[in-house]
Amino acid sequence: MSTISLIIKREYLSRVRKKSFIIMTILGPVLMAAIFVVPVLIASYNHEDIQHIKVVDESRLFSGKLTGSETMVFDFDTTSIQQAKATFSGEKYDALLYIPGNVLHNTNSVMLFSAKQPNLNLVTAIEKSLQQEIEDMKLQARGIDRTTLTEIKTKVSVNTRKLTEQGGEELSSAGLSTAVGMIGGVLVYMFIFLYGAQVMRGVIEEKTNRIVEVIISSVRPFQLMMGKIIGIALVGLTQFILWIVLTLTLSSVASTVFFDKEAIKEQMVHRATPMGTAVDDGNNADFGNGEITEIMSAVDSVNFPLLIGAFLFYFVGGYLLYGALFAAIGAAVDNETETQQFMLPITIPLILSFIVAQTIIQNPDSPIGFWFSIIPLTSPVVMMVRLPFGVPVWEMALSMGLLVAGFILTTWLAGRIYRTGILMYGKKTSWKELGKWLFYKE
């Protein structure tokens, strides 16, 4: 086995066998699944919690009209508000709703009394119900009823099509492109930071352990550095793939165990429908379904092979570029606390690319978008964001070419700093010193 593959093997195995790796690998998908599952779970548990509300309606307008919902039950009472407040603590009600006589003219005068702070959902639901009823009353006073109004309400949805060079039309979705682009960009950004920092820590570990001199009496410093960078890249890819596999399994298992598909759909419809607008249900469901099919066909139109290929390329290319720089920092310092001064210039372009990515989402073909997706320090994140919107081939080629050139350059630079730095103990390194190391003869 060649020495570099020995190094890669050690770097890989020593990390993959660590407890923290195994925990993170399992925990990652669980957290991801939780993001999808928990809101649904919470929503389904909420049903059991019915709020009983006593209503004192001085206006006498709402009796019988305020119908409540699955989670809200209204009980009308004709006592005065003073008496209701006095007897409230002895009764089983969760809240006491007071509608004063002049509610139509002063809609801010409604009050809700309760022993505990009422939750926001309840307050919003009551507000919505009252609002609806008052609106209906006002409409009727002007001779319009709700069915007429529903018929008048109009929903316009613009369908986007990309005109392809072949003259055909392609379904597209700006929303979907934004989502896919952002996810790709964020993943590349996270990967570079997480695993770049691991490269740095690995180098510092070897330096503080003082094992580095033993190793470089057997292998070239450059081999040790590259072995470490590649080994950790493989760790990252392994974790990433495991995450995807586990997330897919977990979420499919979760969705079959906890809910059947119908239940989920029902949930979605329910959440999309505001409380008390039961009349609109049919309409809304139609509209929801329409949008879902739209998204589905847009998903089909996304060029996934290109996206995945580009993702892997920028994922690995960006990591190699920054990984080398992180390795150089690790070699230049004696312990992690000293890394600060050198970390800043590396993290700034990364963070900048992330910030720029959010404006590029609005306008993918702006000059900023172009330049940031060409410059190797920012292109891995920014190009991932731009890609789903379509990028000319020559721009892709230029960006990829420059990224390759960029990581060759940073690796070369880092190699020179690394081989000097790893043998310097107990010396605080300055930028000036780093510059000198670049020009040392071997």
Next chain:
Amino acid sequence: MTPEILSIRHVVKQYATHKALDDVTFDVPRGSVFGLLGPNGAGKTSLIRIINQITGPDNGEVLLNGERLRQNHIGKIGYLPEERGLYKKMEVGEQALYLAQLKGMPRQEAVVKLREWFDKFELKGWWRKKVDELSKGMQQKVQFIITVLHEPDLLILDEPFTGFDPINANLIKDELLRLRDKGTTIILSTHRMESVEELCSHIALINKSKKILDGAVKEIRKTFRSDKFEIEYKGNGIAFANALWAGYELLETSQQDDLIKAVVKRNGNQSTNELLSSLLPNVEVHSFREIIPSMNDIFIKLVQESNQQPVNTAEL
């Protein structure tokens, strides 16, 4: 095969602000225990790193078995650096195998050899333990094993005895002598002169990036002897002084109980037998020995002398 295993020829190493090695030349005889001596910062470690191909010389060359250093010479050299350590979270056995394989040893062979060494150094139960569970002394034993595991022709040890307790230091010393007897050449970089006198047959002394002395220890000590003798006797001090020939000069006398110790210096080239025969009738001689300067004395003397020489300002 060349009589010298290693040949350092006019080696120069220049760092940005100082010269670490300035035209250093010497040979290391095959099968010797070679002491590379010098005060801190003299350039020893720089030279050792060049021999290990960690860095390269700016000028001059290093020959191993008469050939210029090449990448595949790495397997012939074993190196225990002064700044040494191990991966703390890695298992002892796995780590030793890894480092042996980096030296080009096949894994199977390394496993067999390593087991032998673990038996010998009483580390048997520690194969699967993490390094940070080992005591410092044990870690150093492991490091020593890793250095010699691939049976190098040339062993370079930088301050090998620091951090060892006397028992382990002896264990290592015995092992070094055994390796020497099997034909391994050992370069010992140290400033502990007692281990030099005990182990080294040859030395090179480096100070301020220049070699100031090299050769066989016996020869060096001979050239530095100052014709002084120490005589312990019982009897009359005046009788002793009178009995000294004109060719000898009494330098100092000290007395403990009734035993008198005198140091005399020979000023001519008379035989010591003549001195003894004139002393014997007058005092009772208990011991007689020539005072040969220790390596420590020679070291201090030479380093101080070379420090006093005018310093070339261009080198600063």
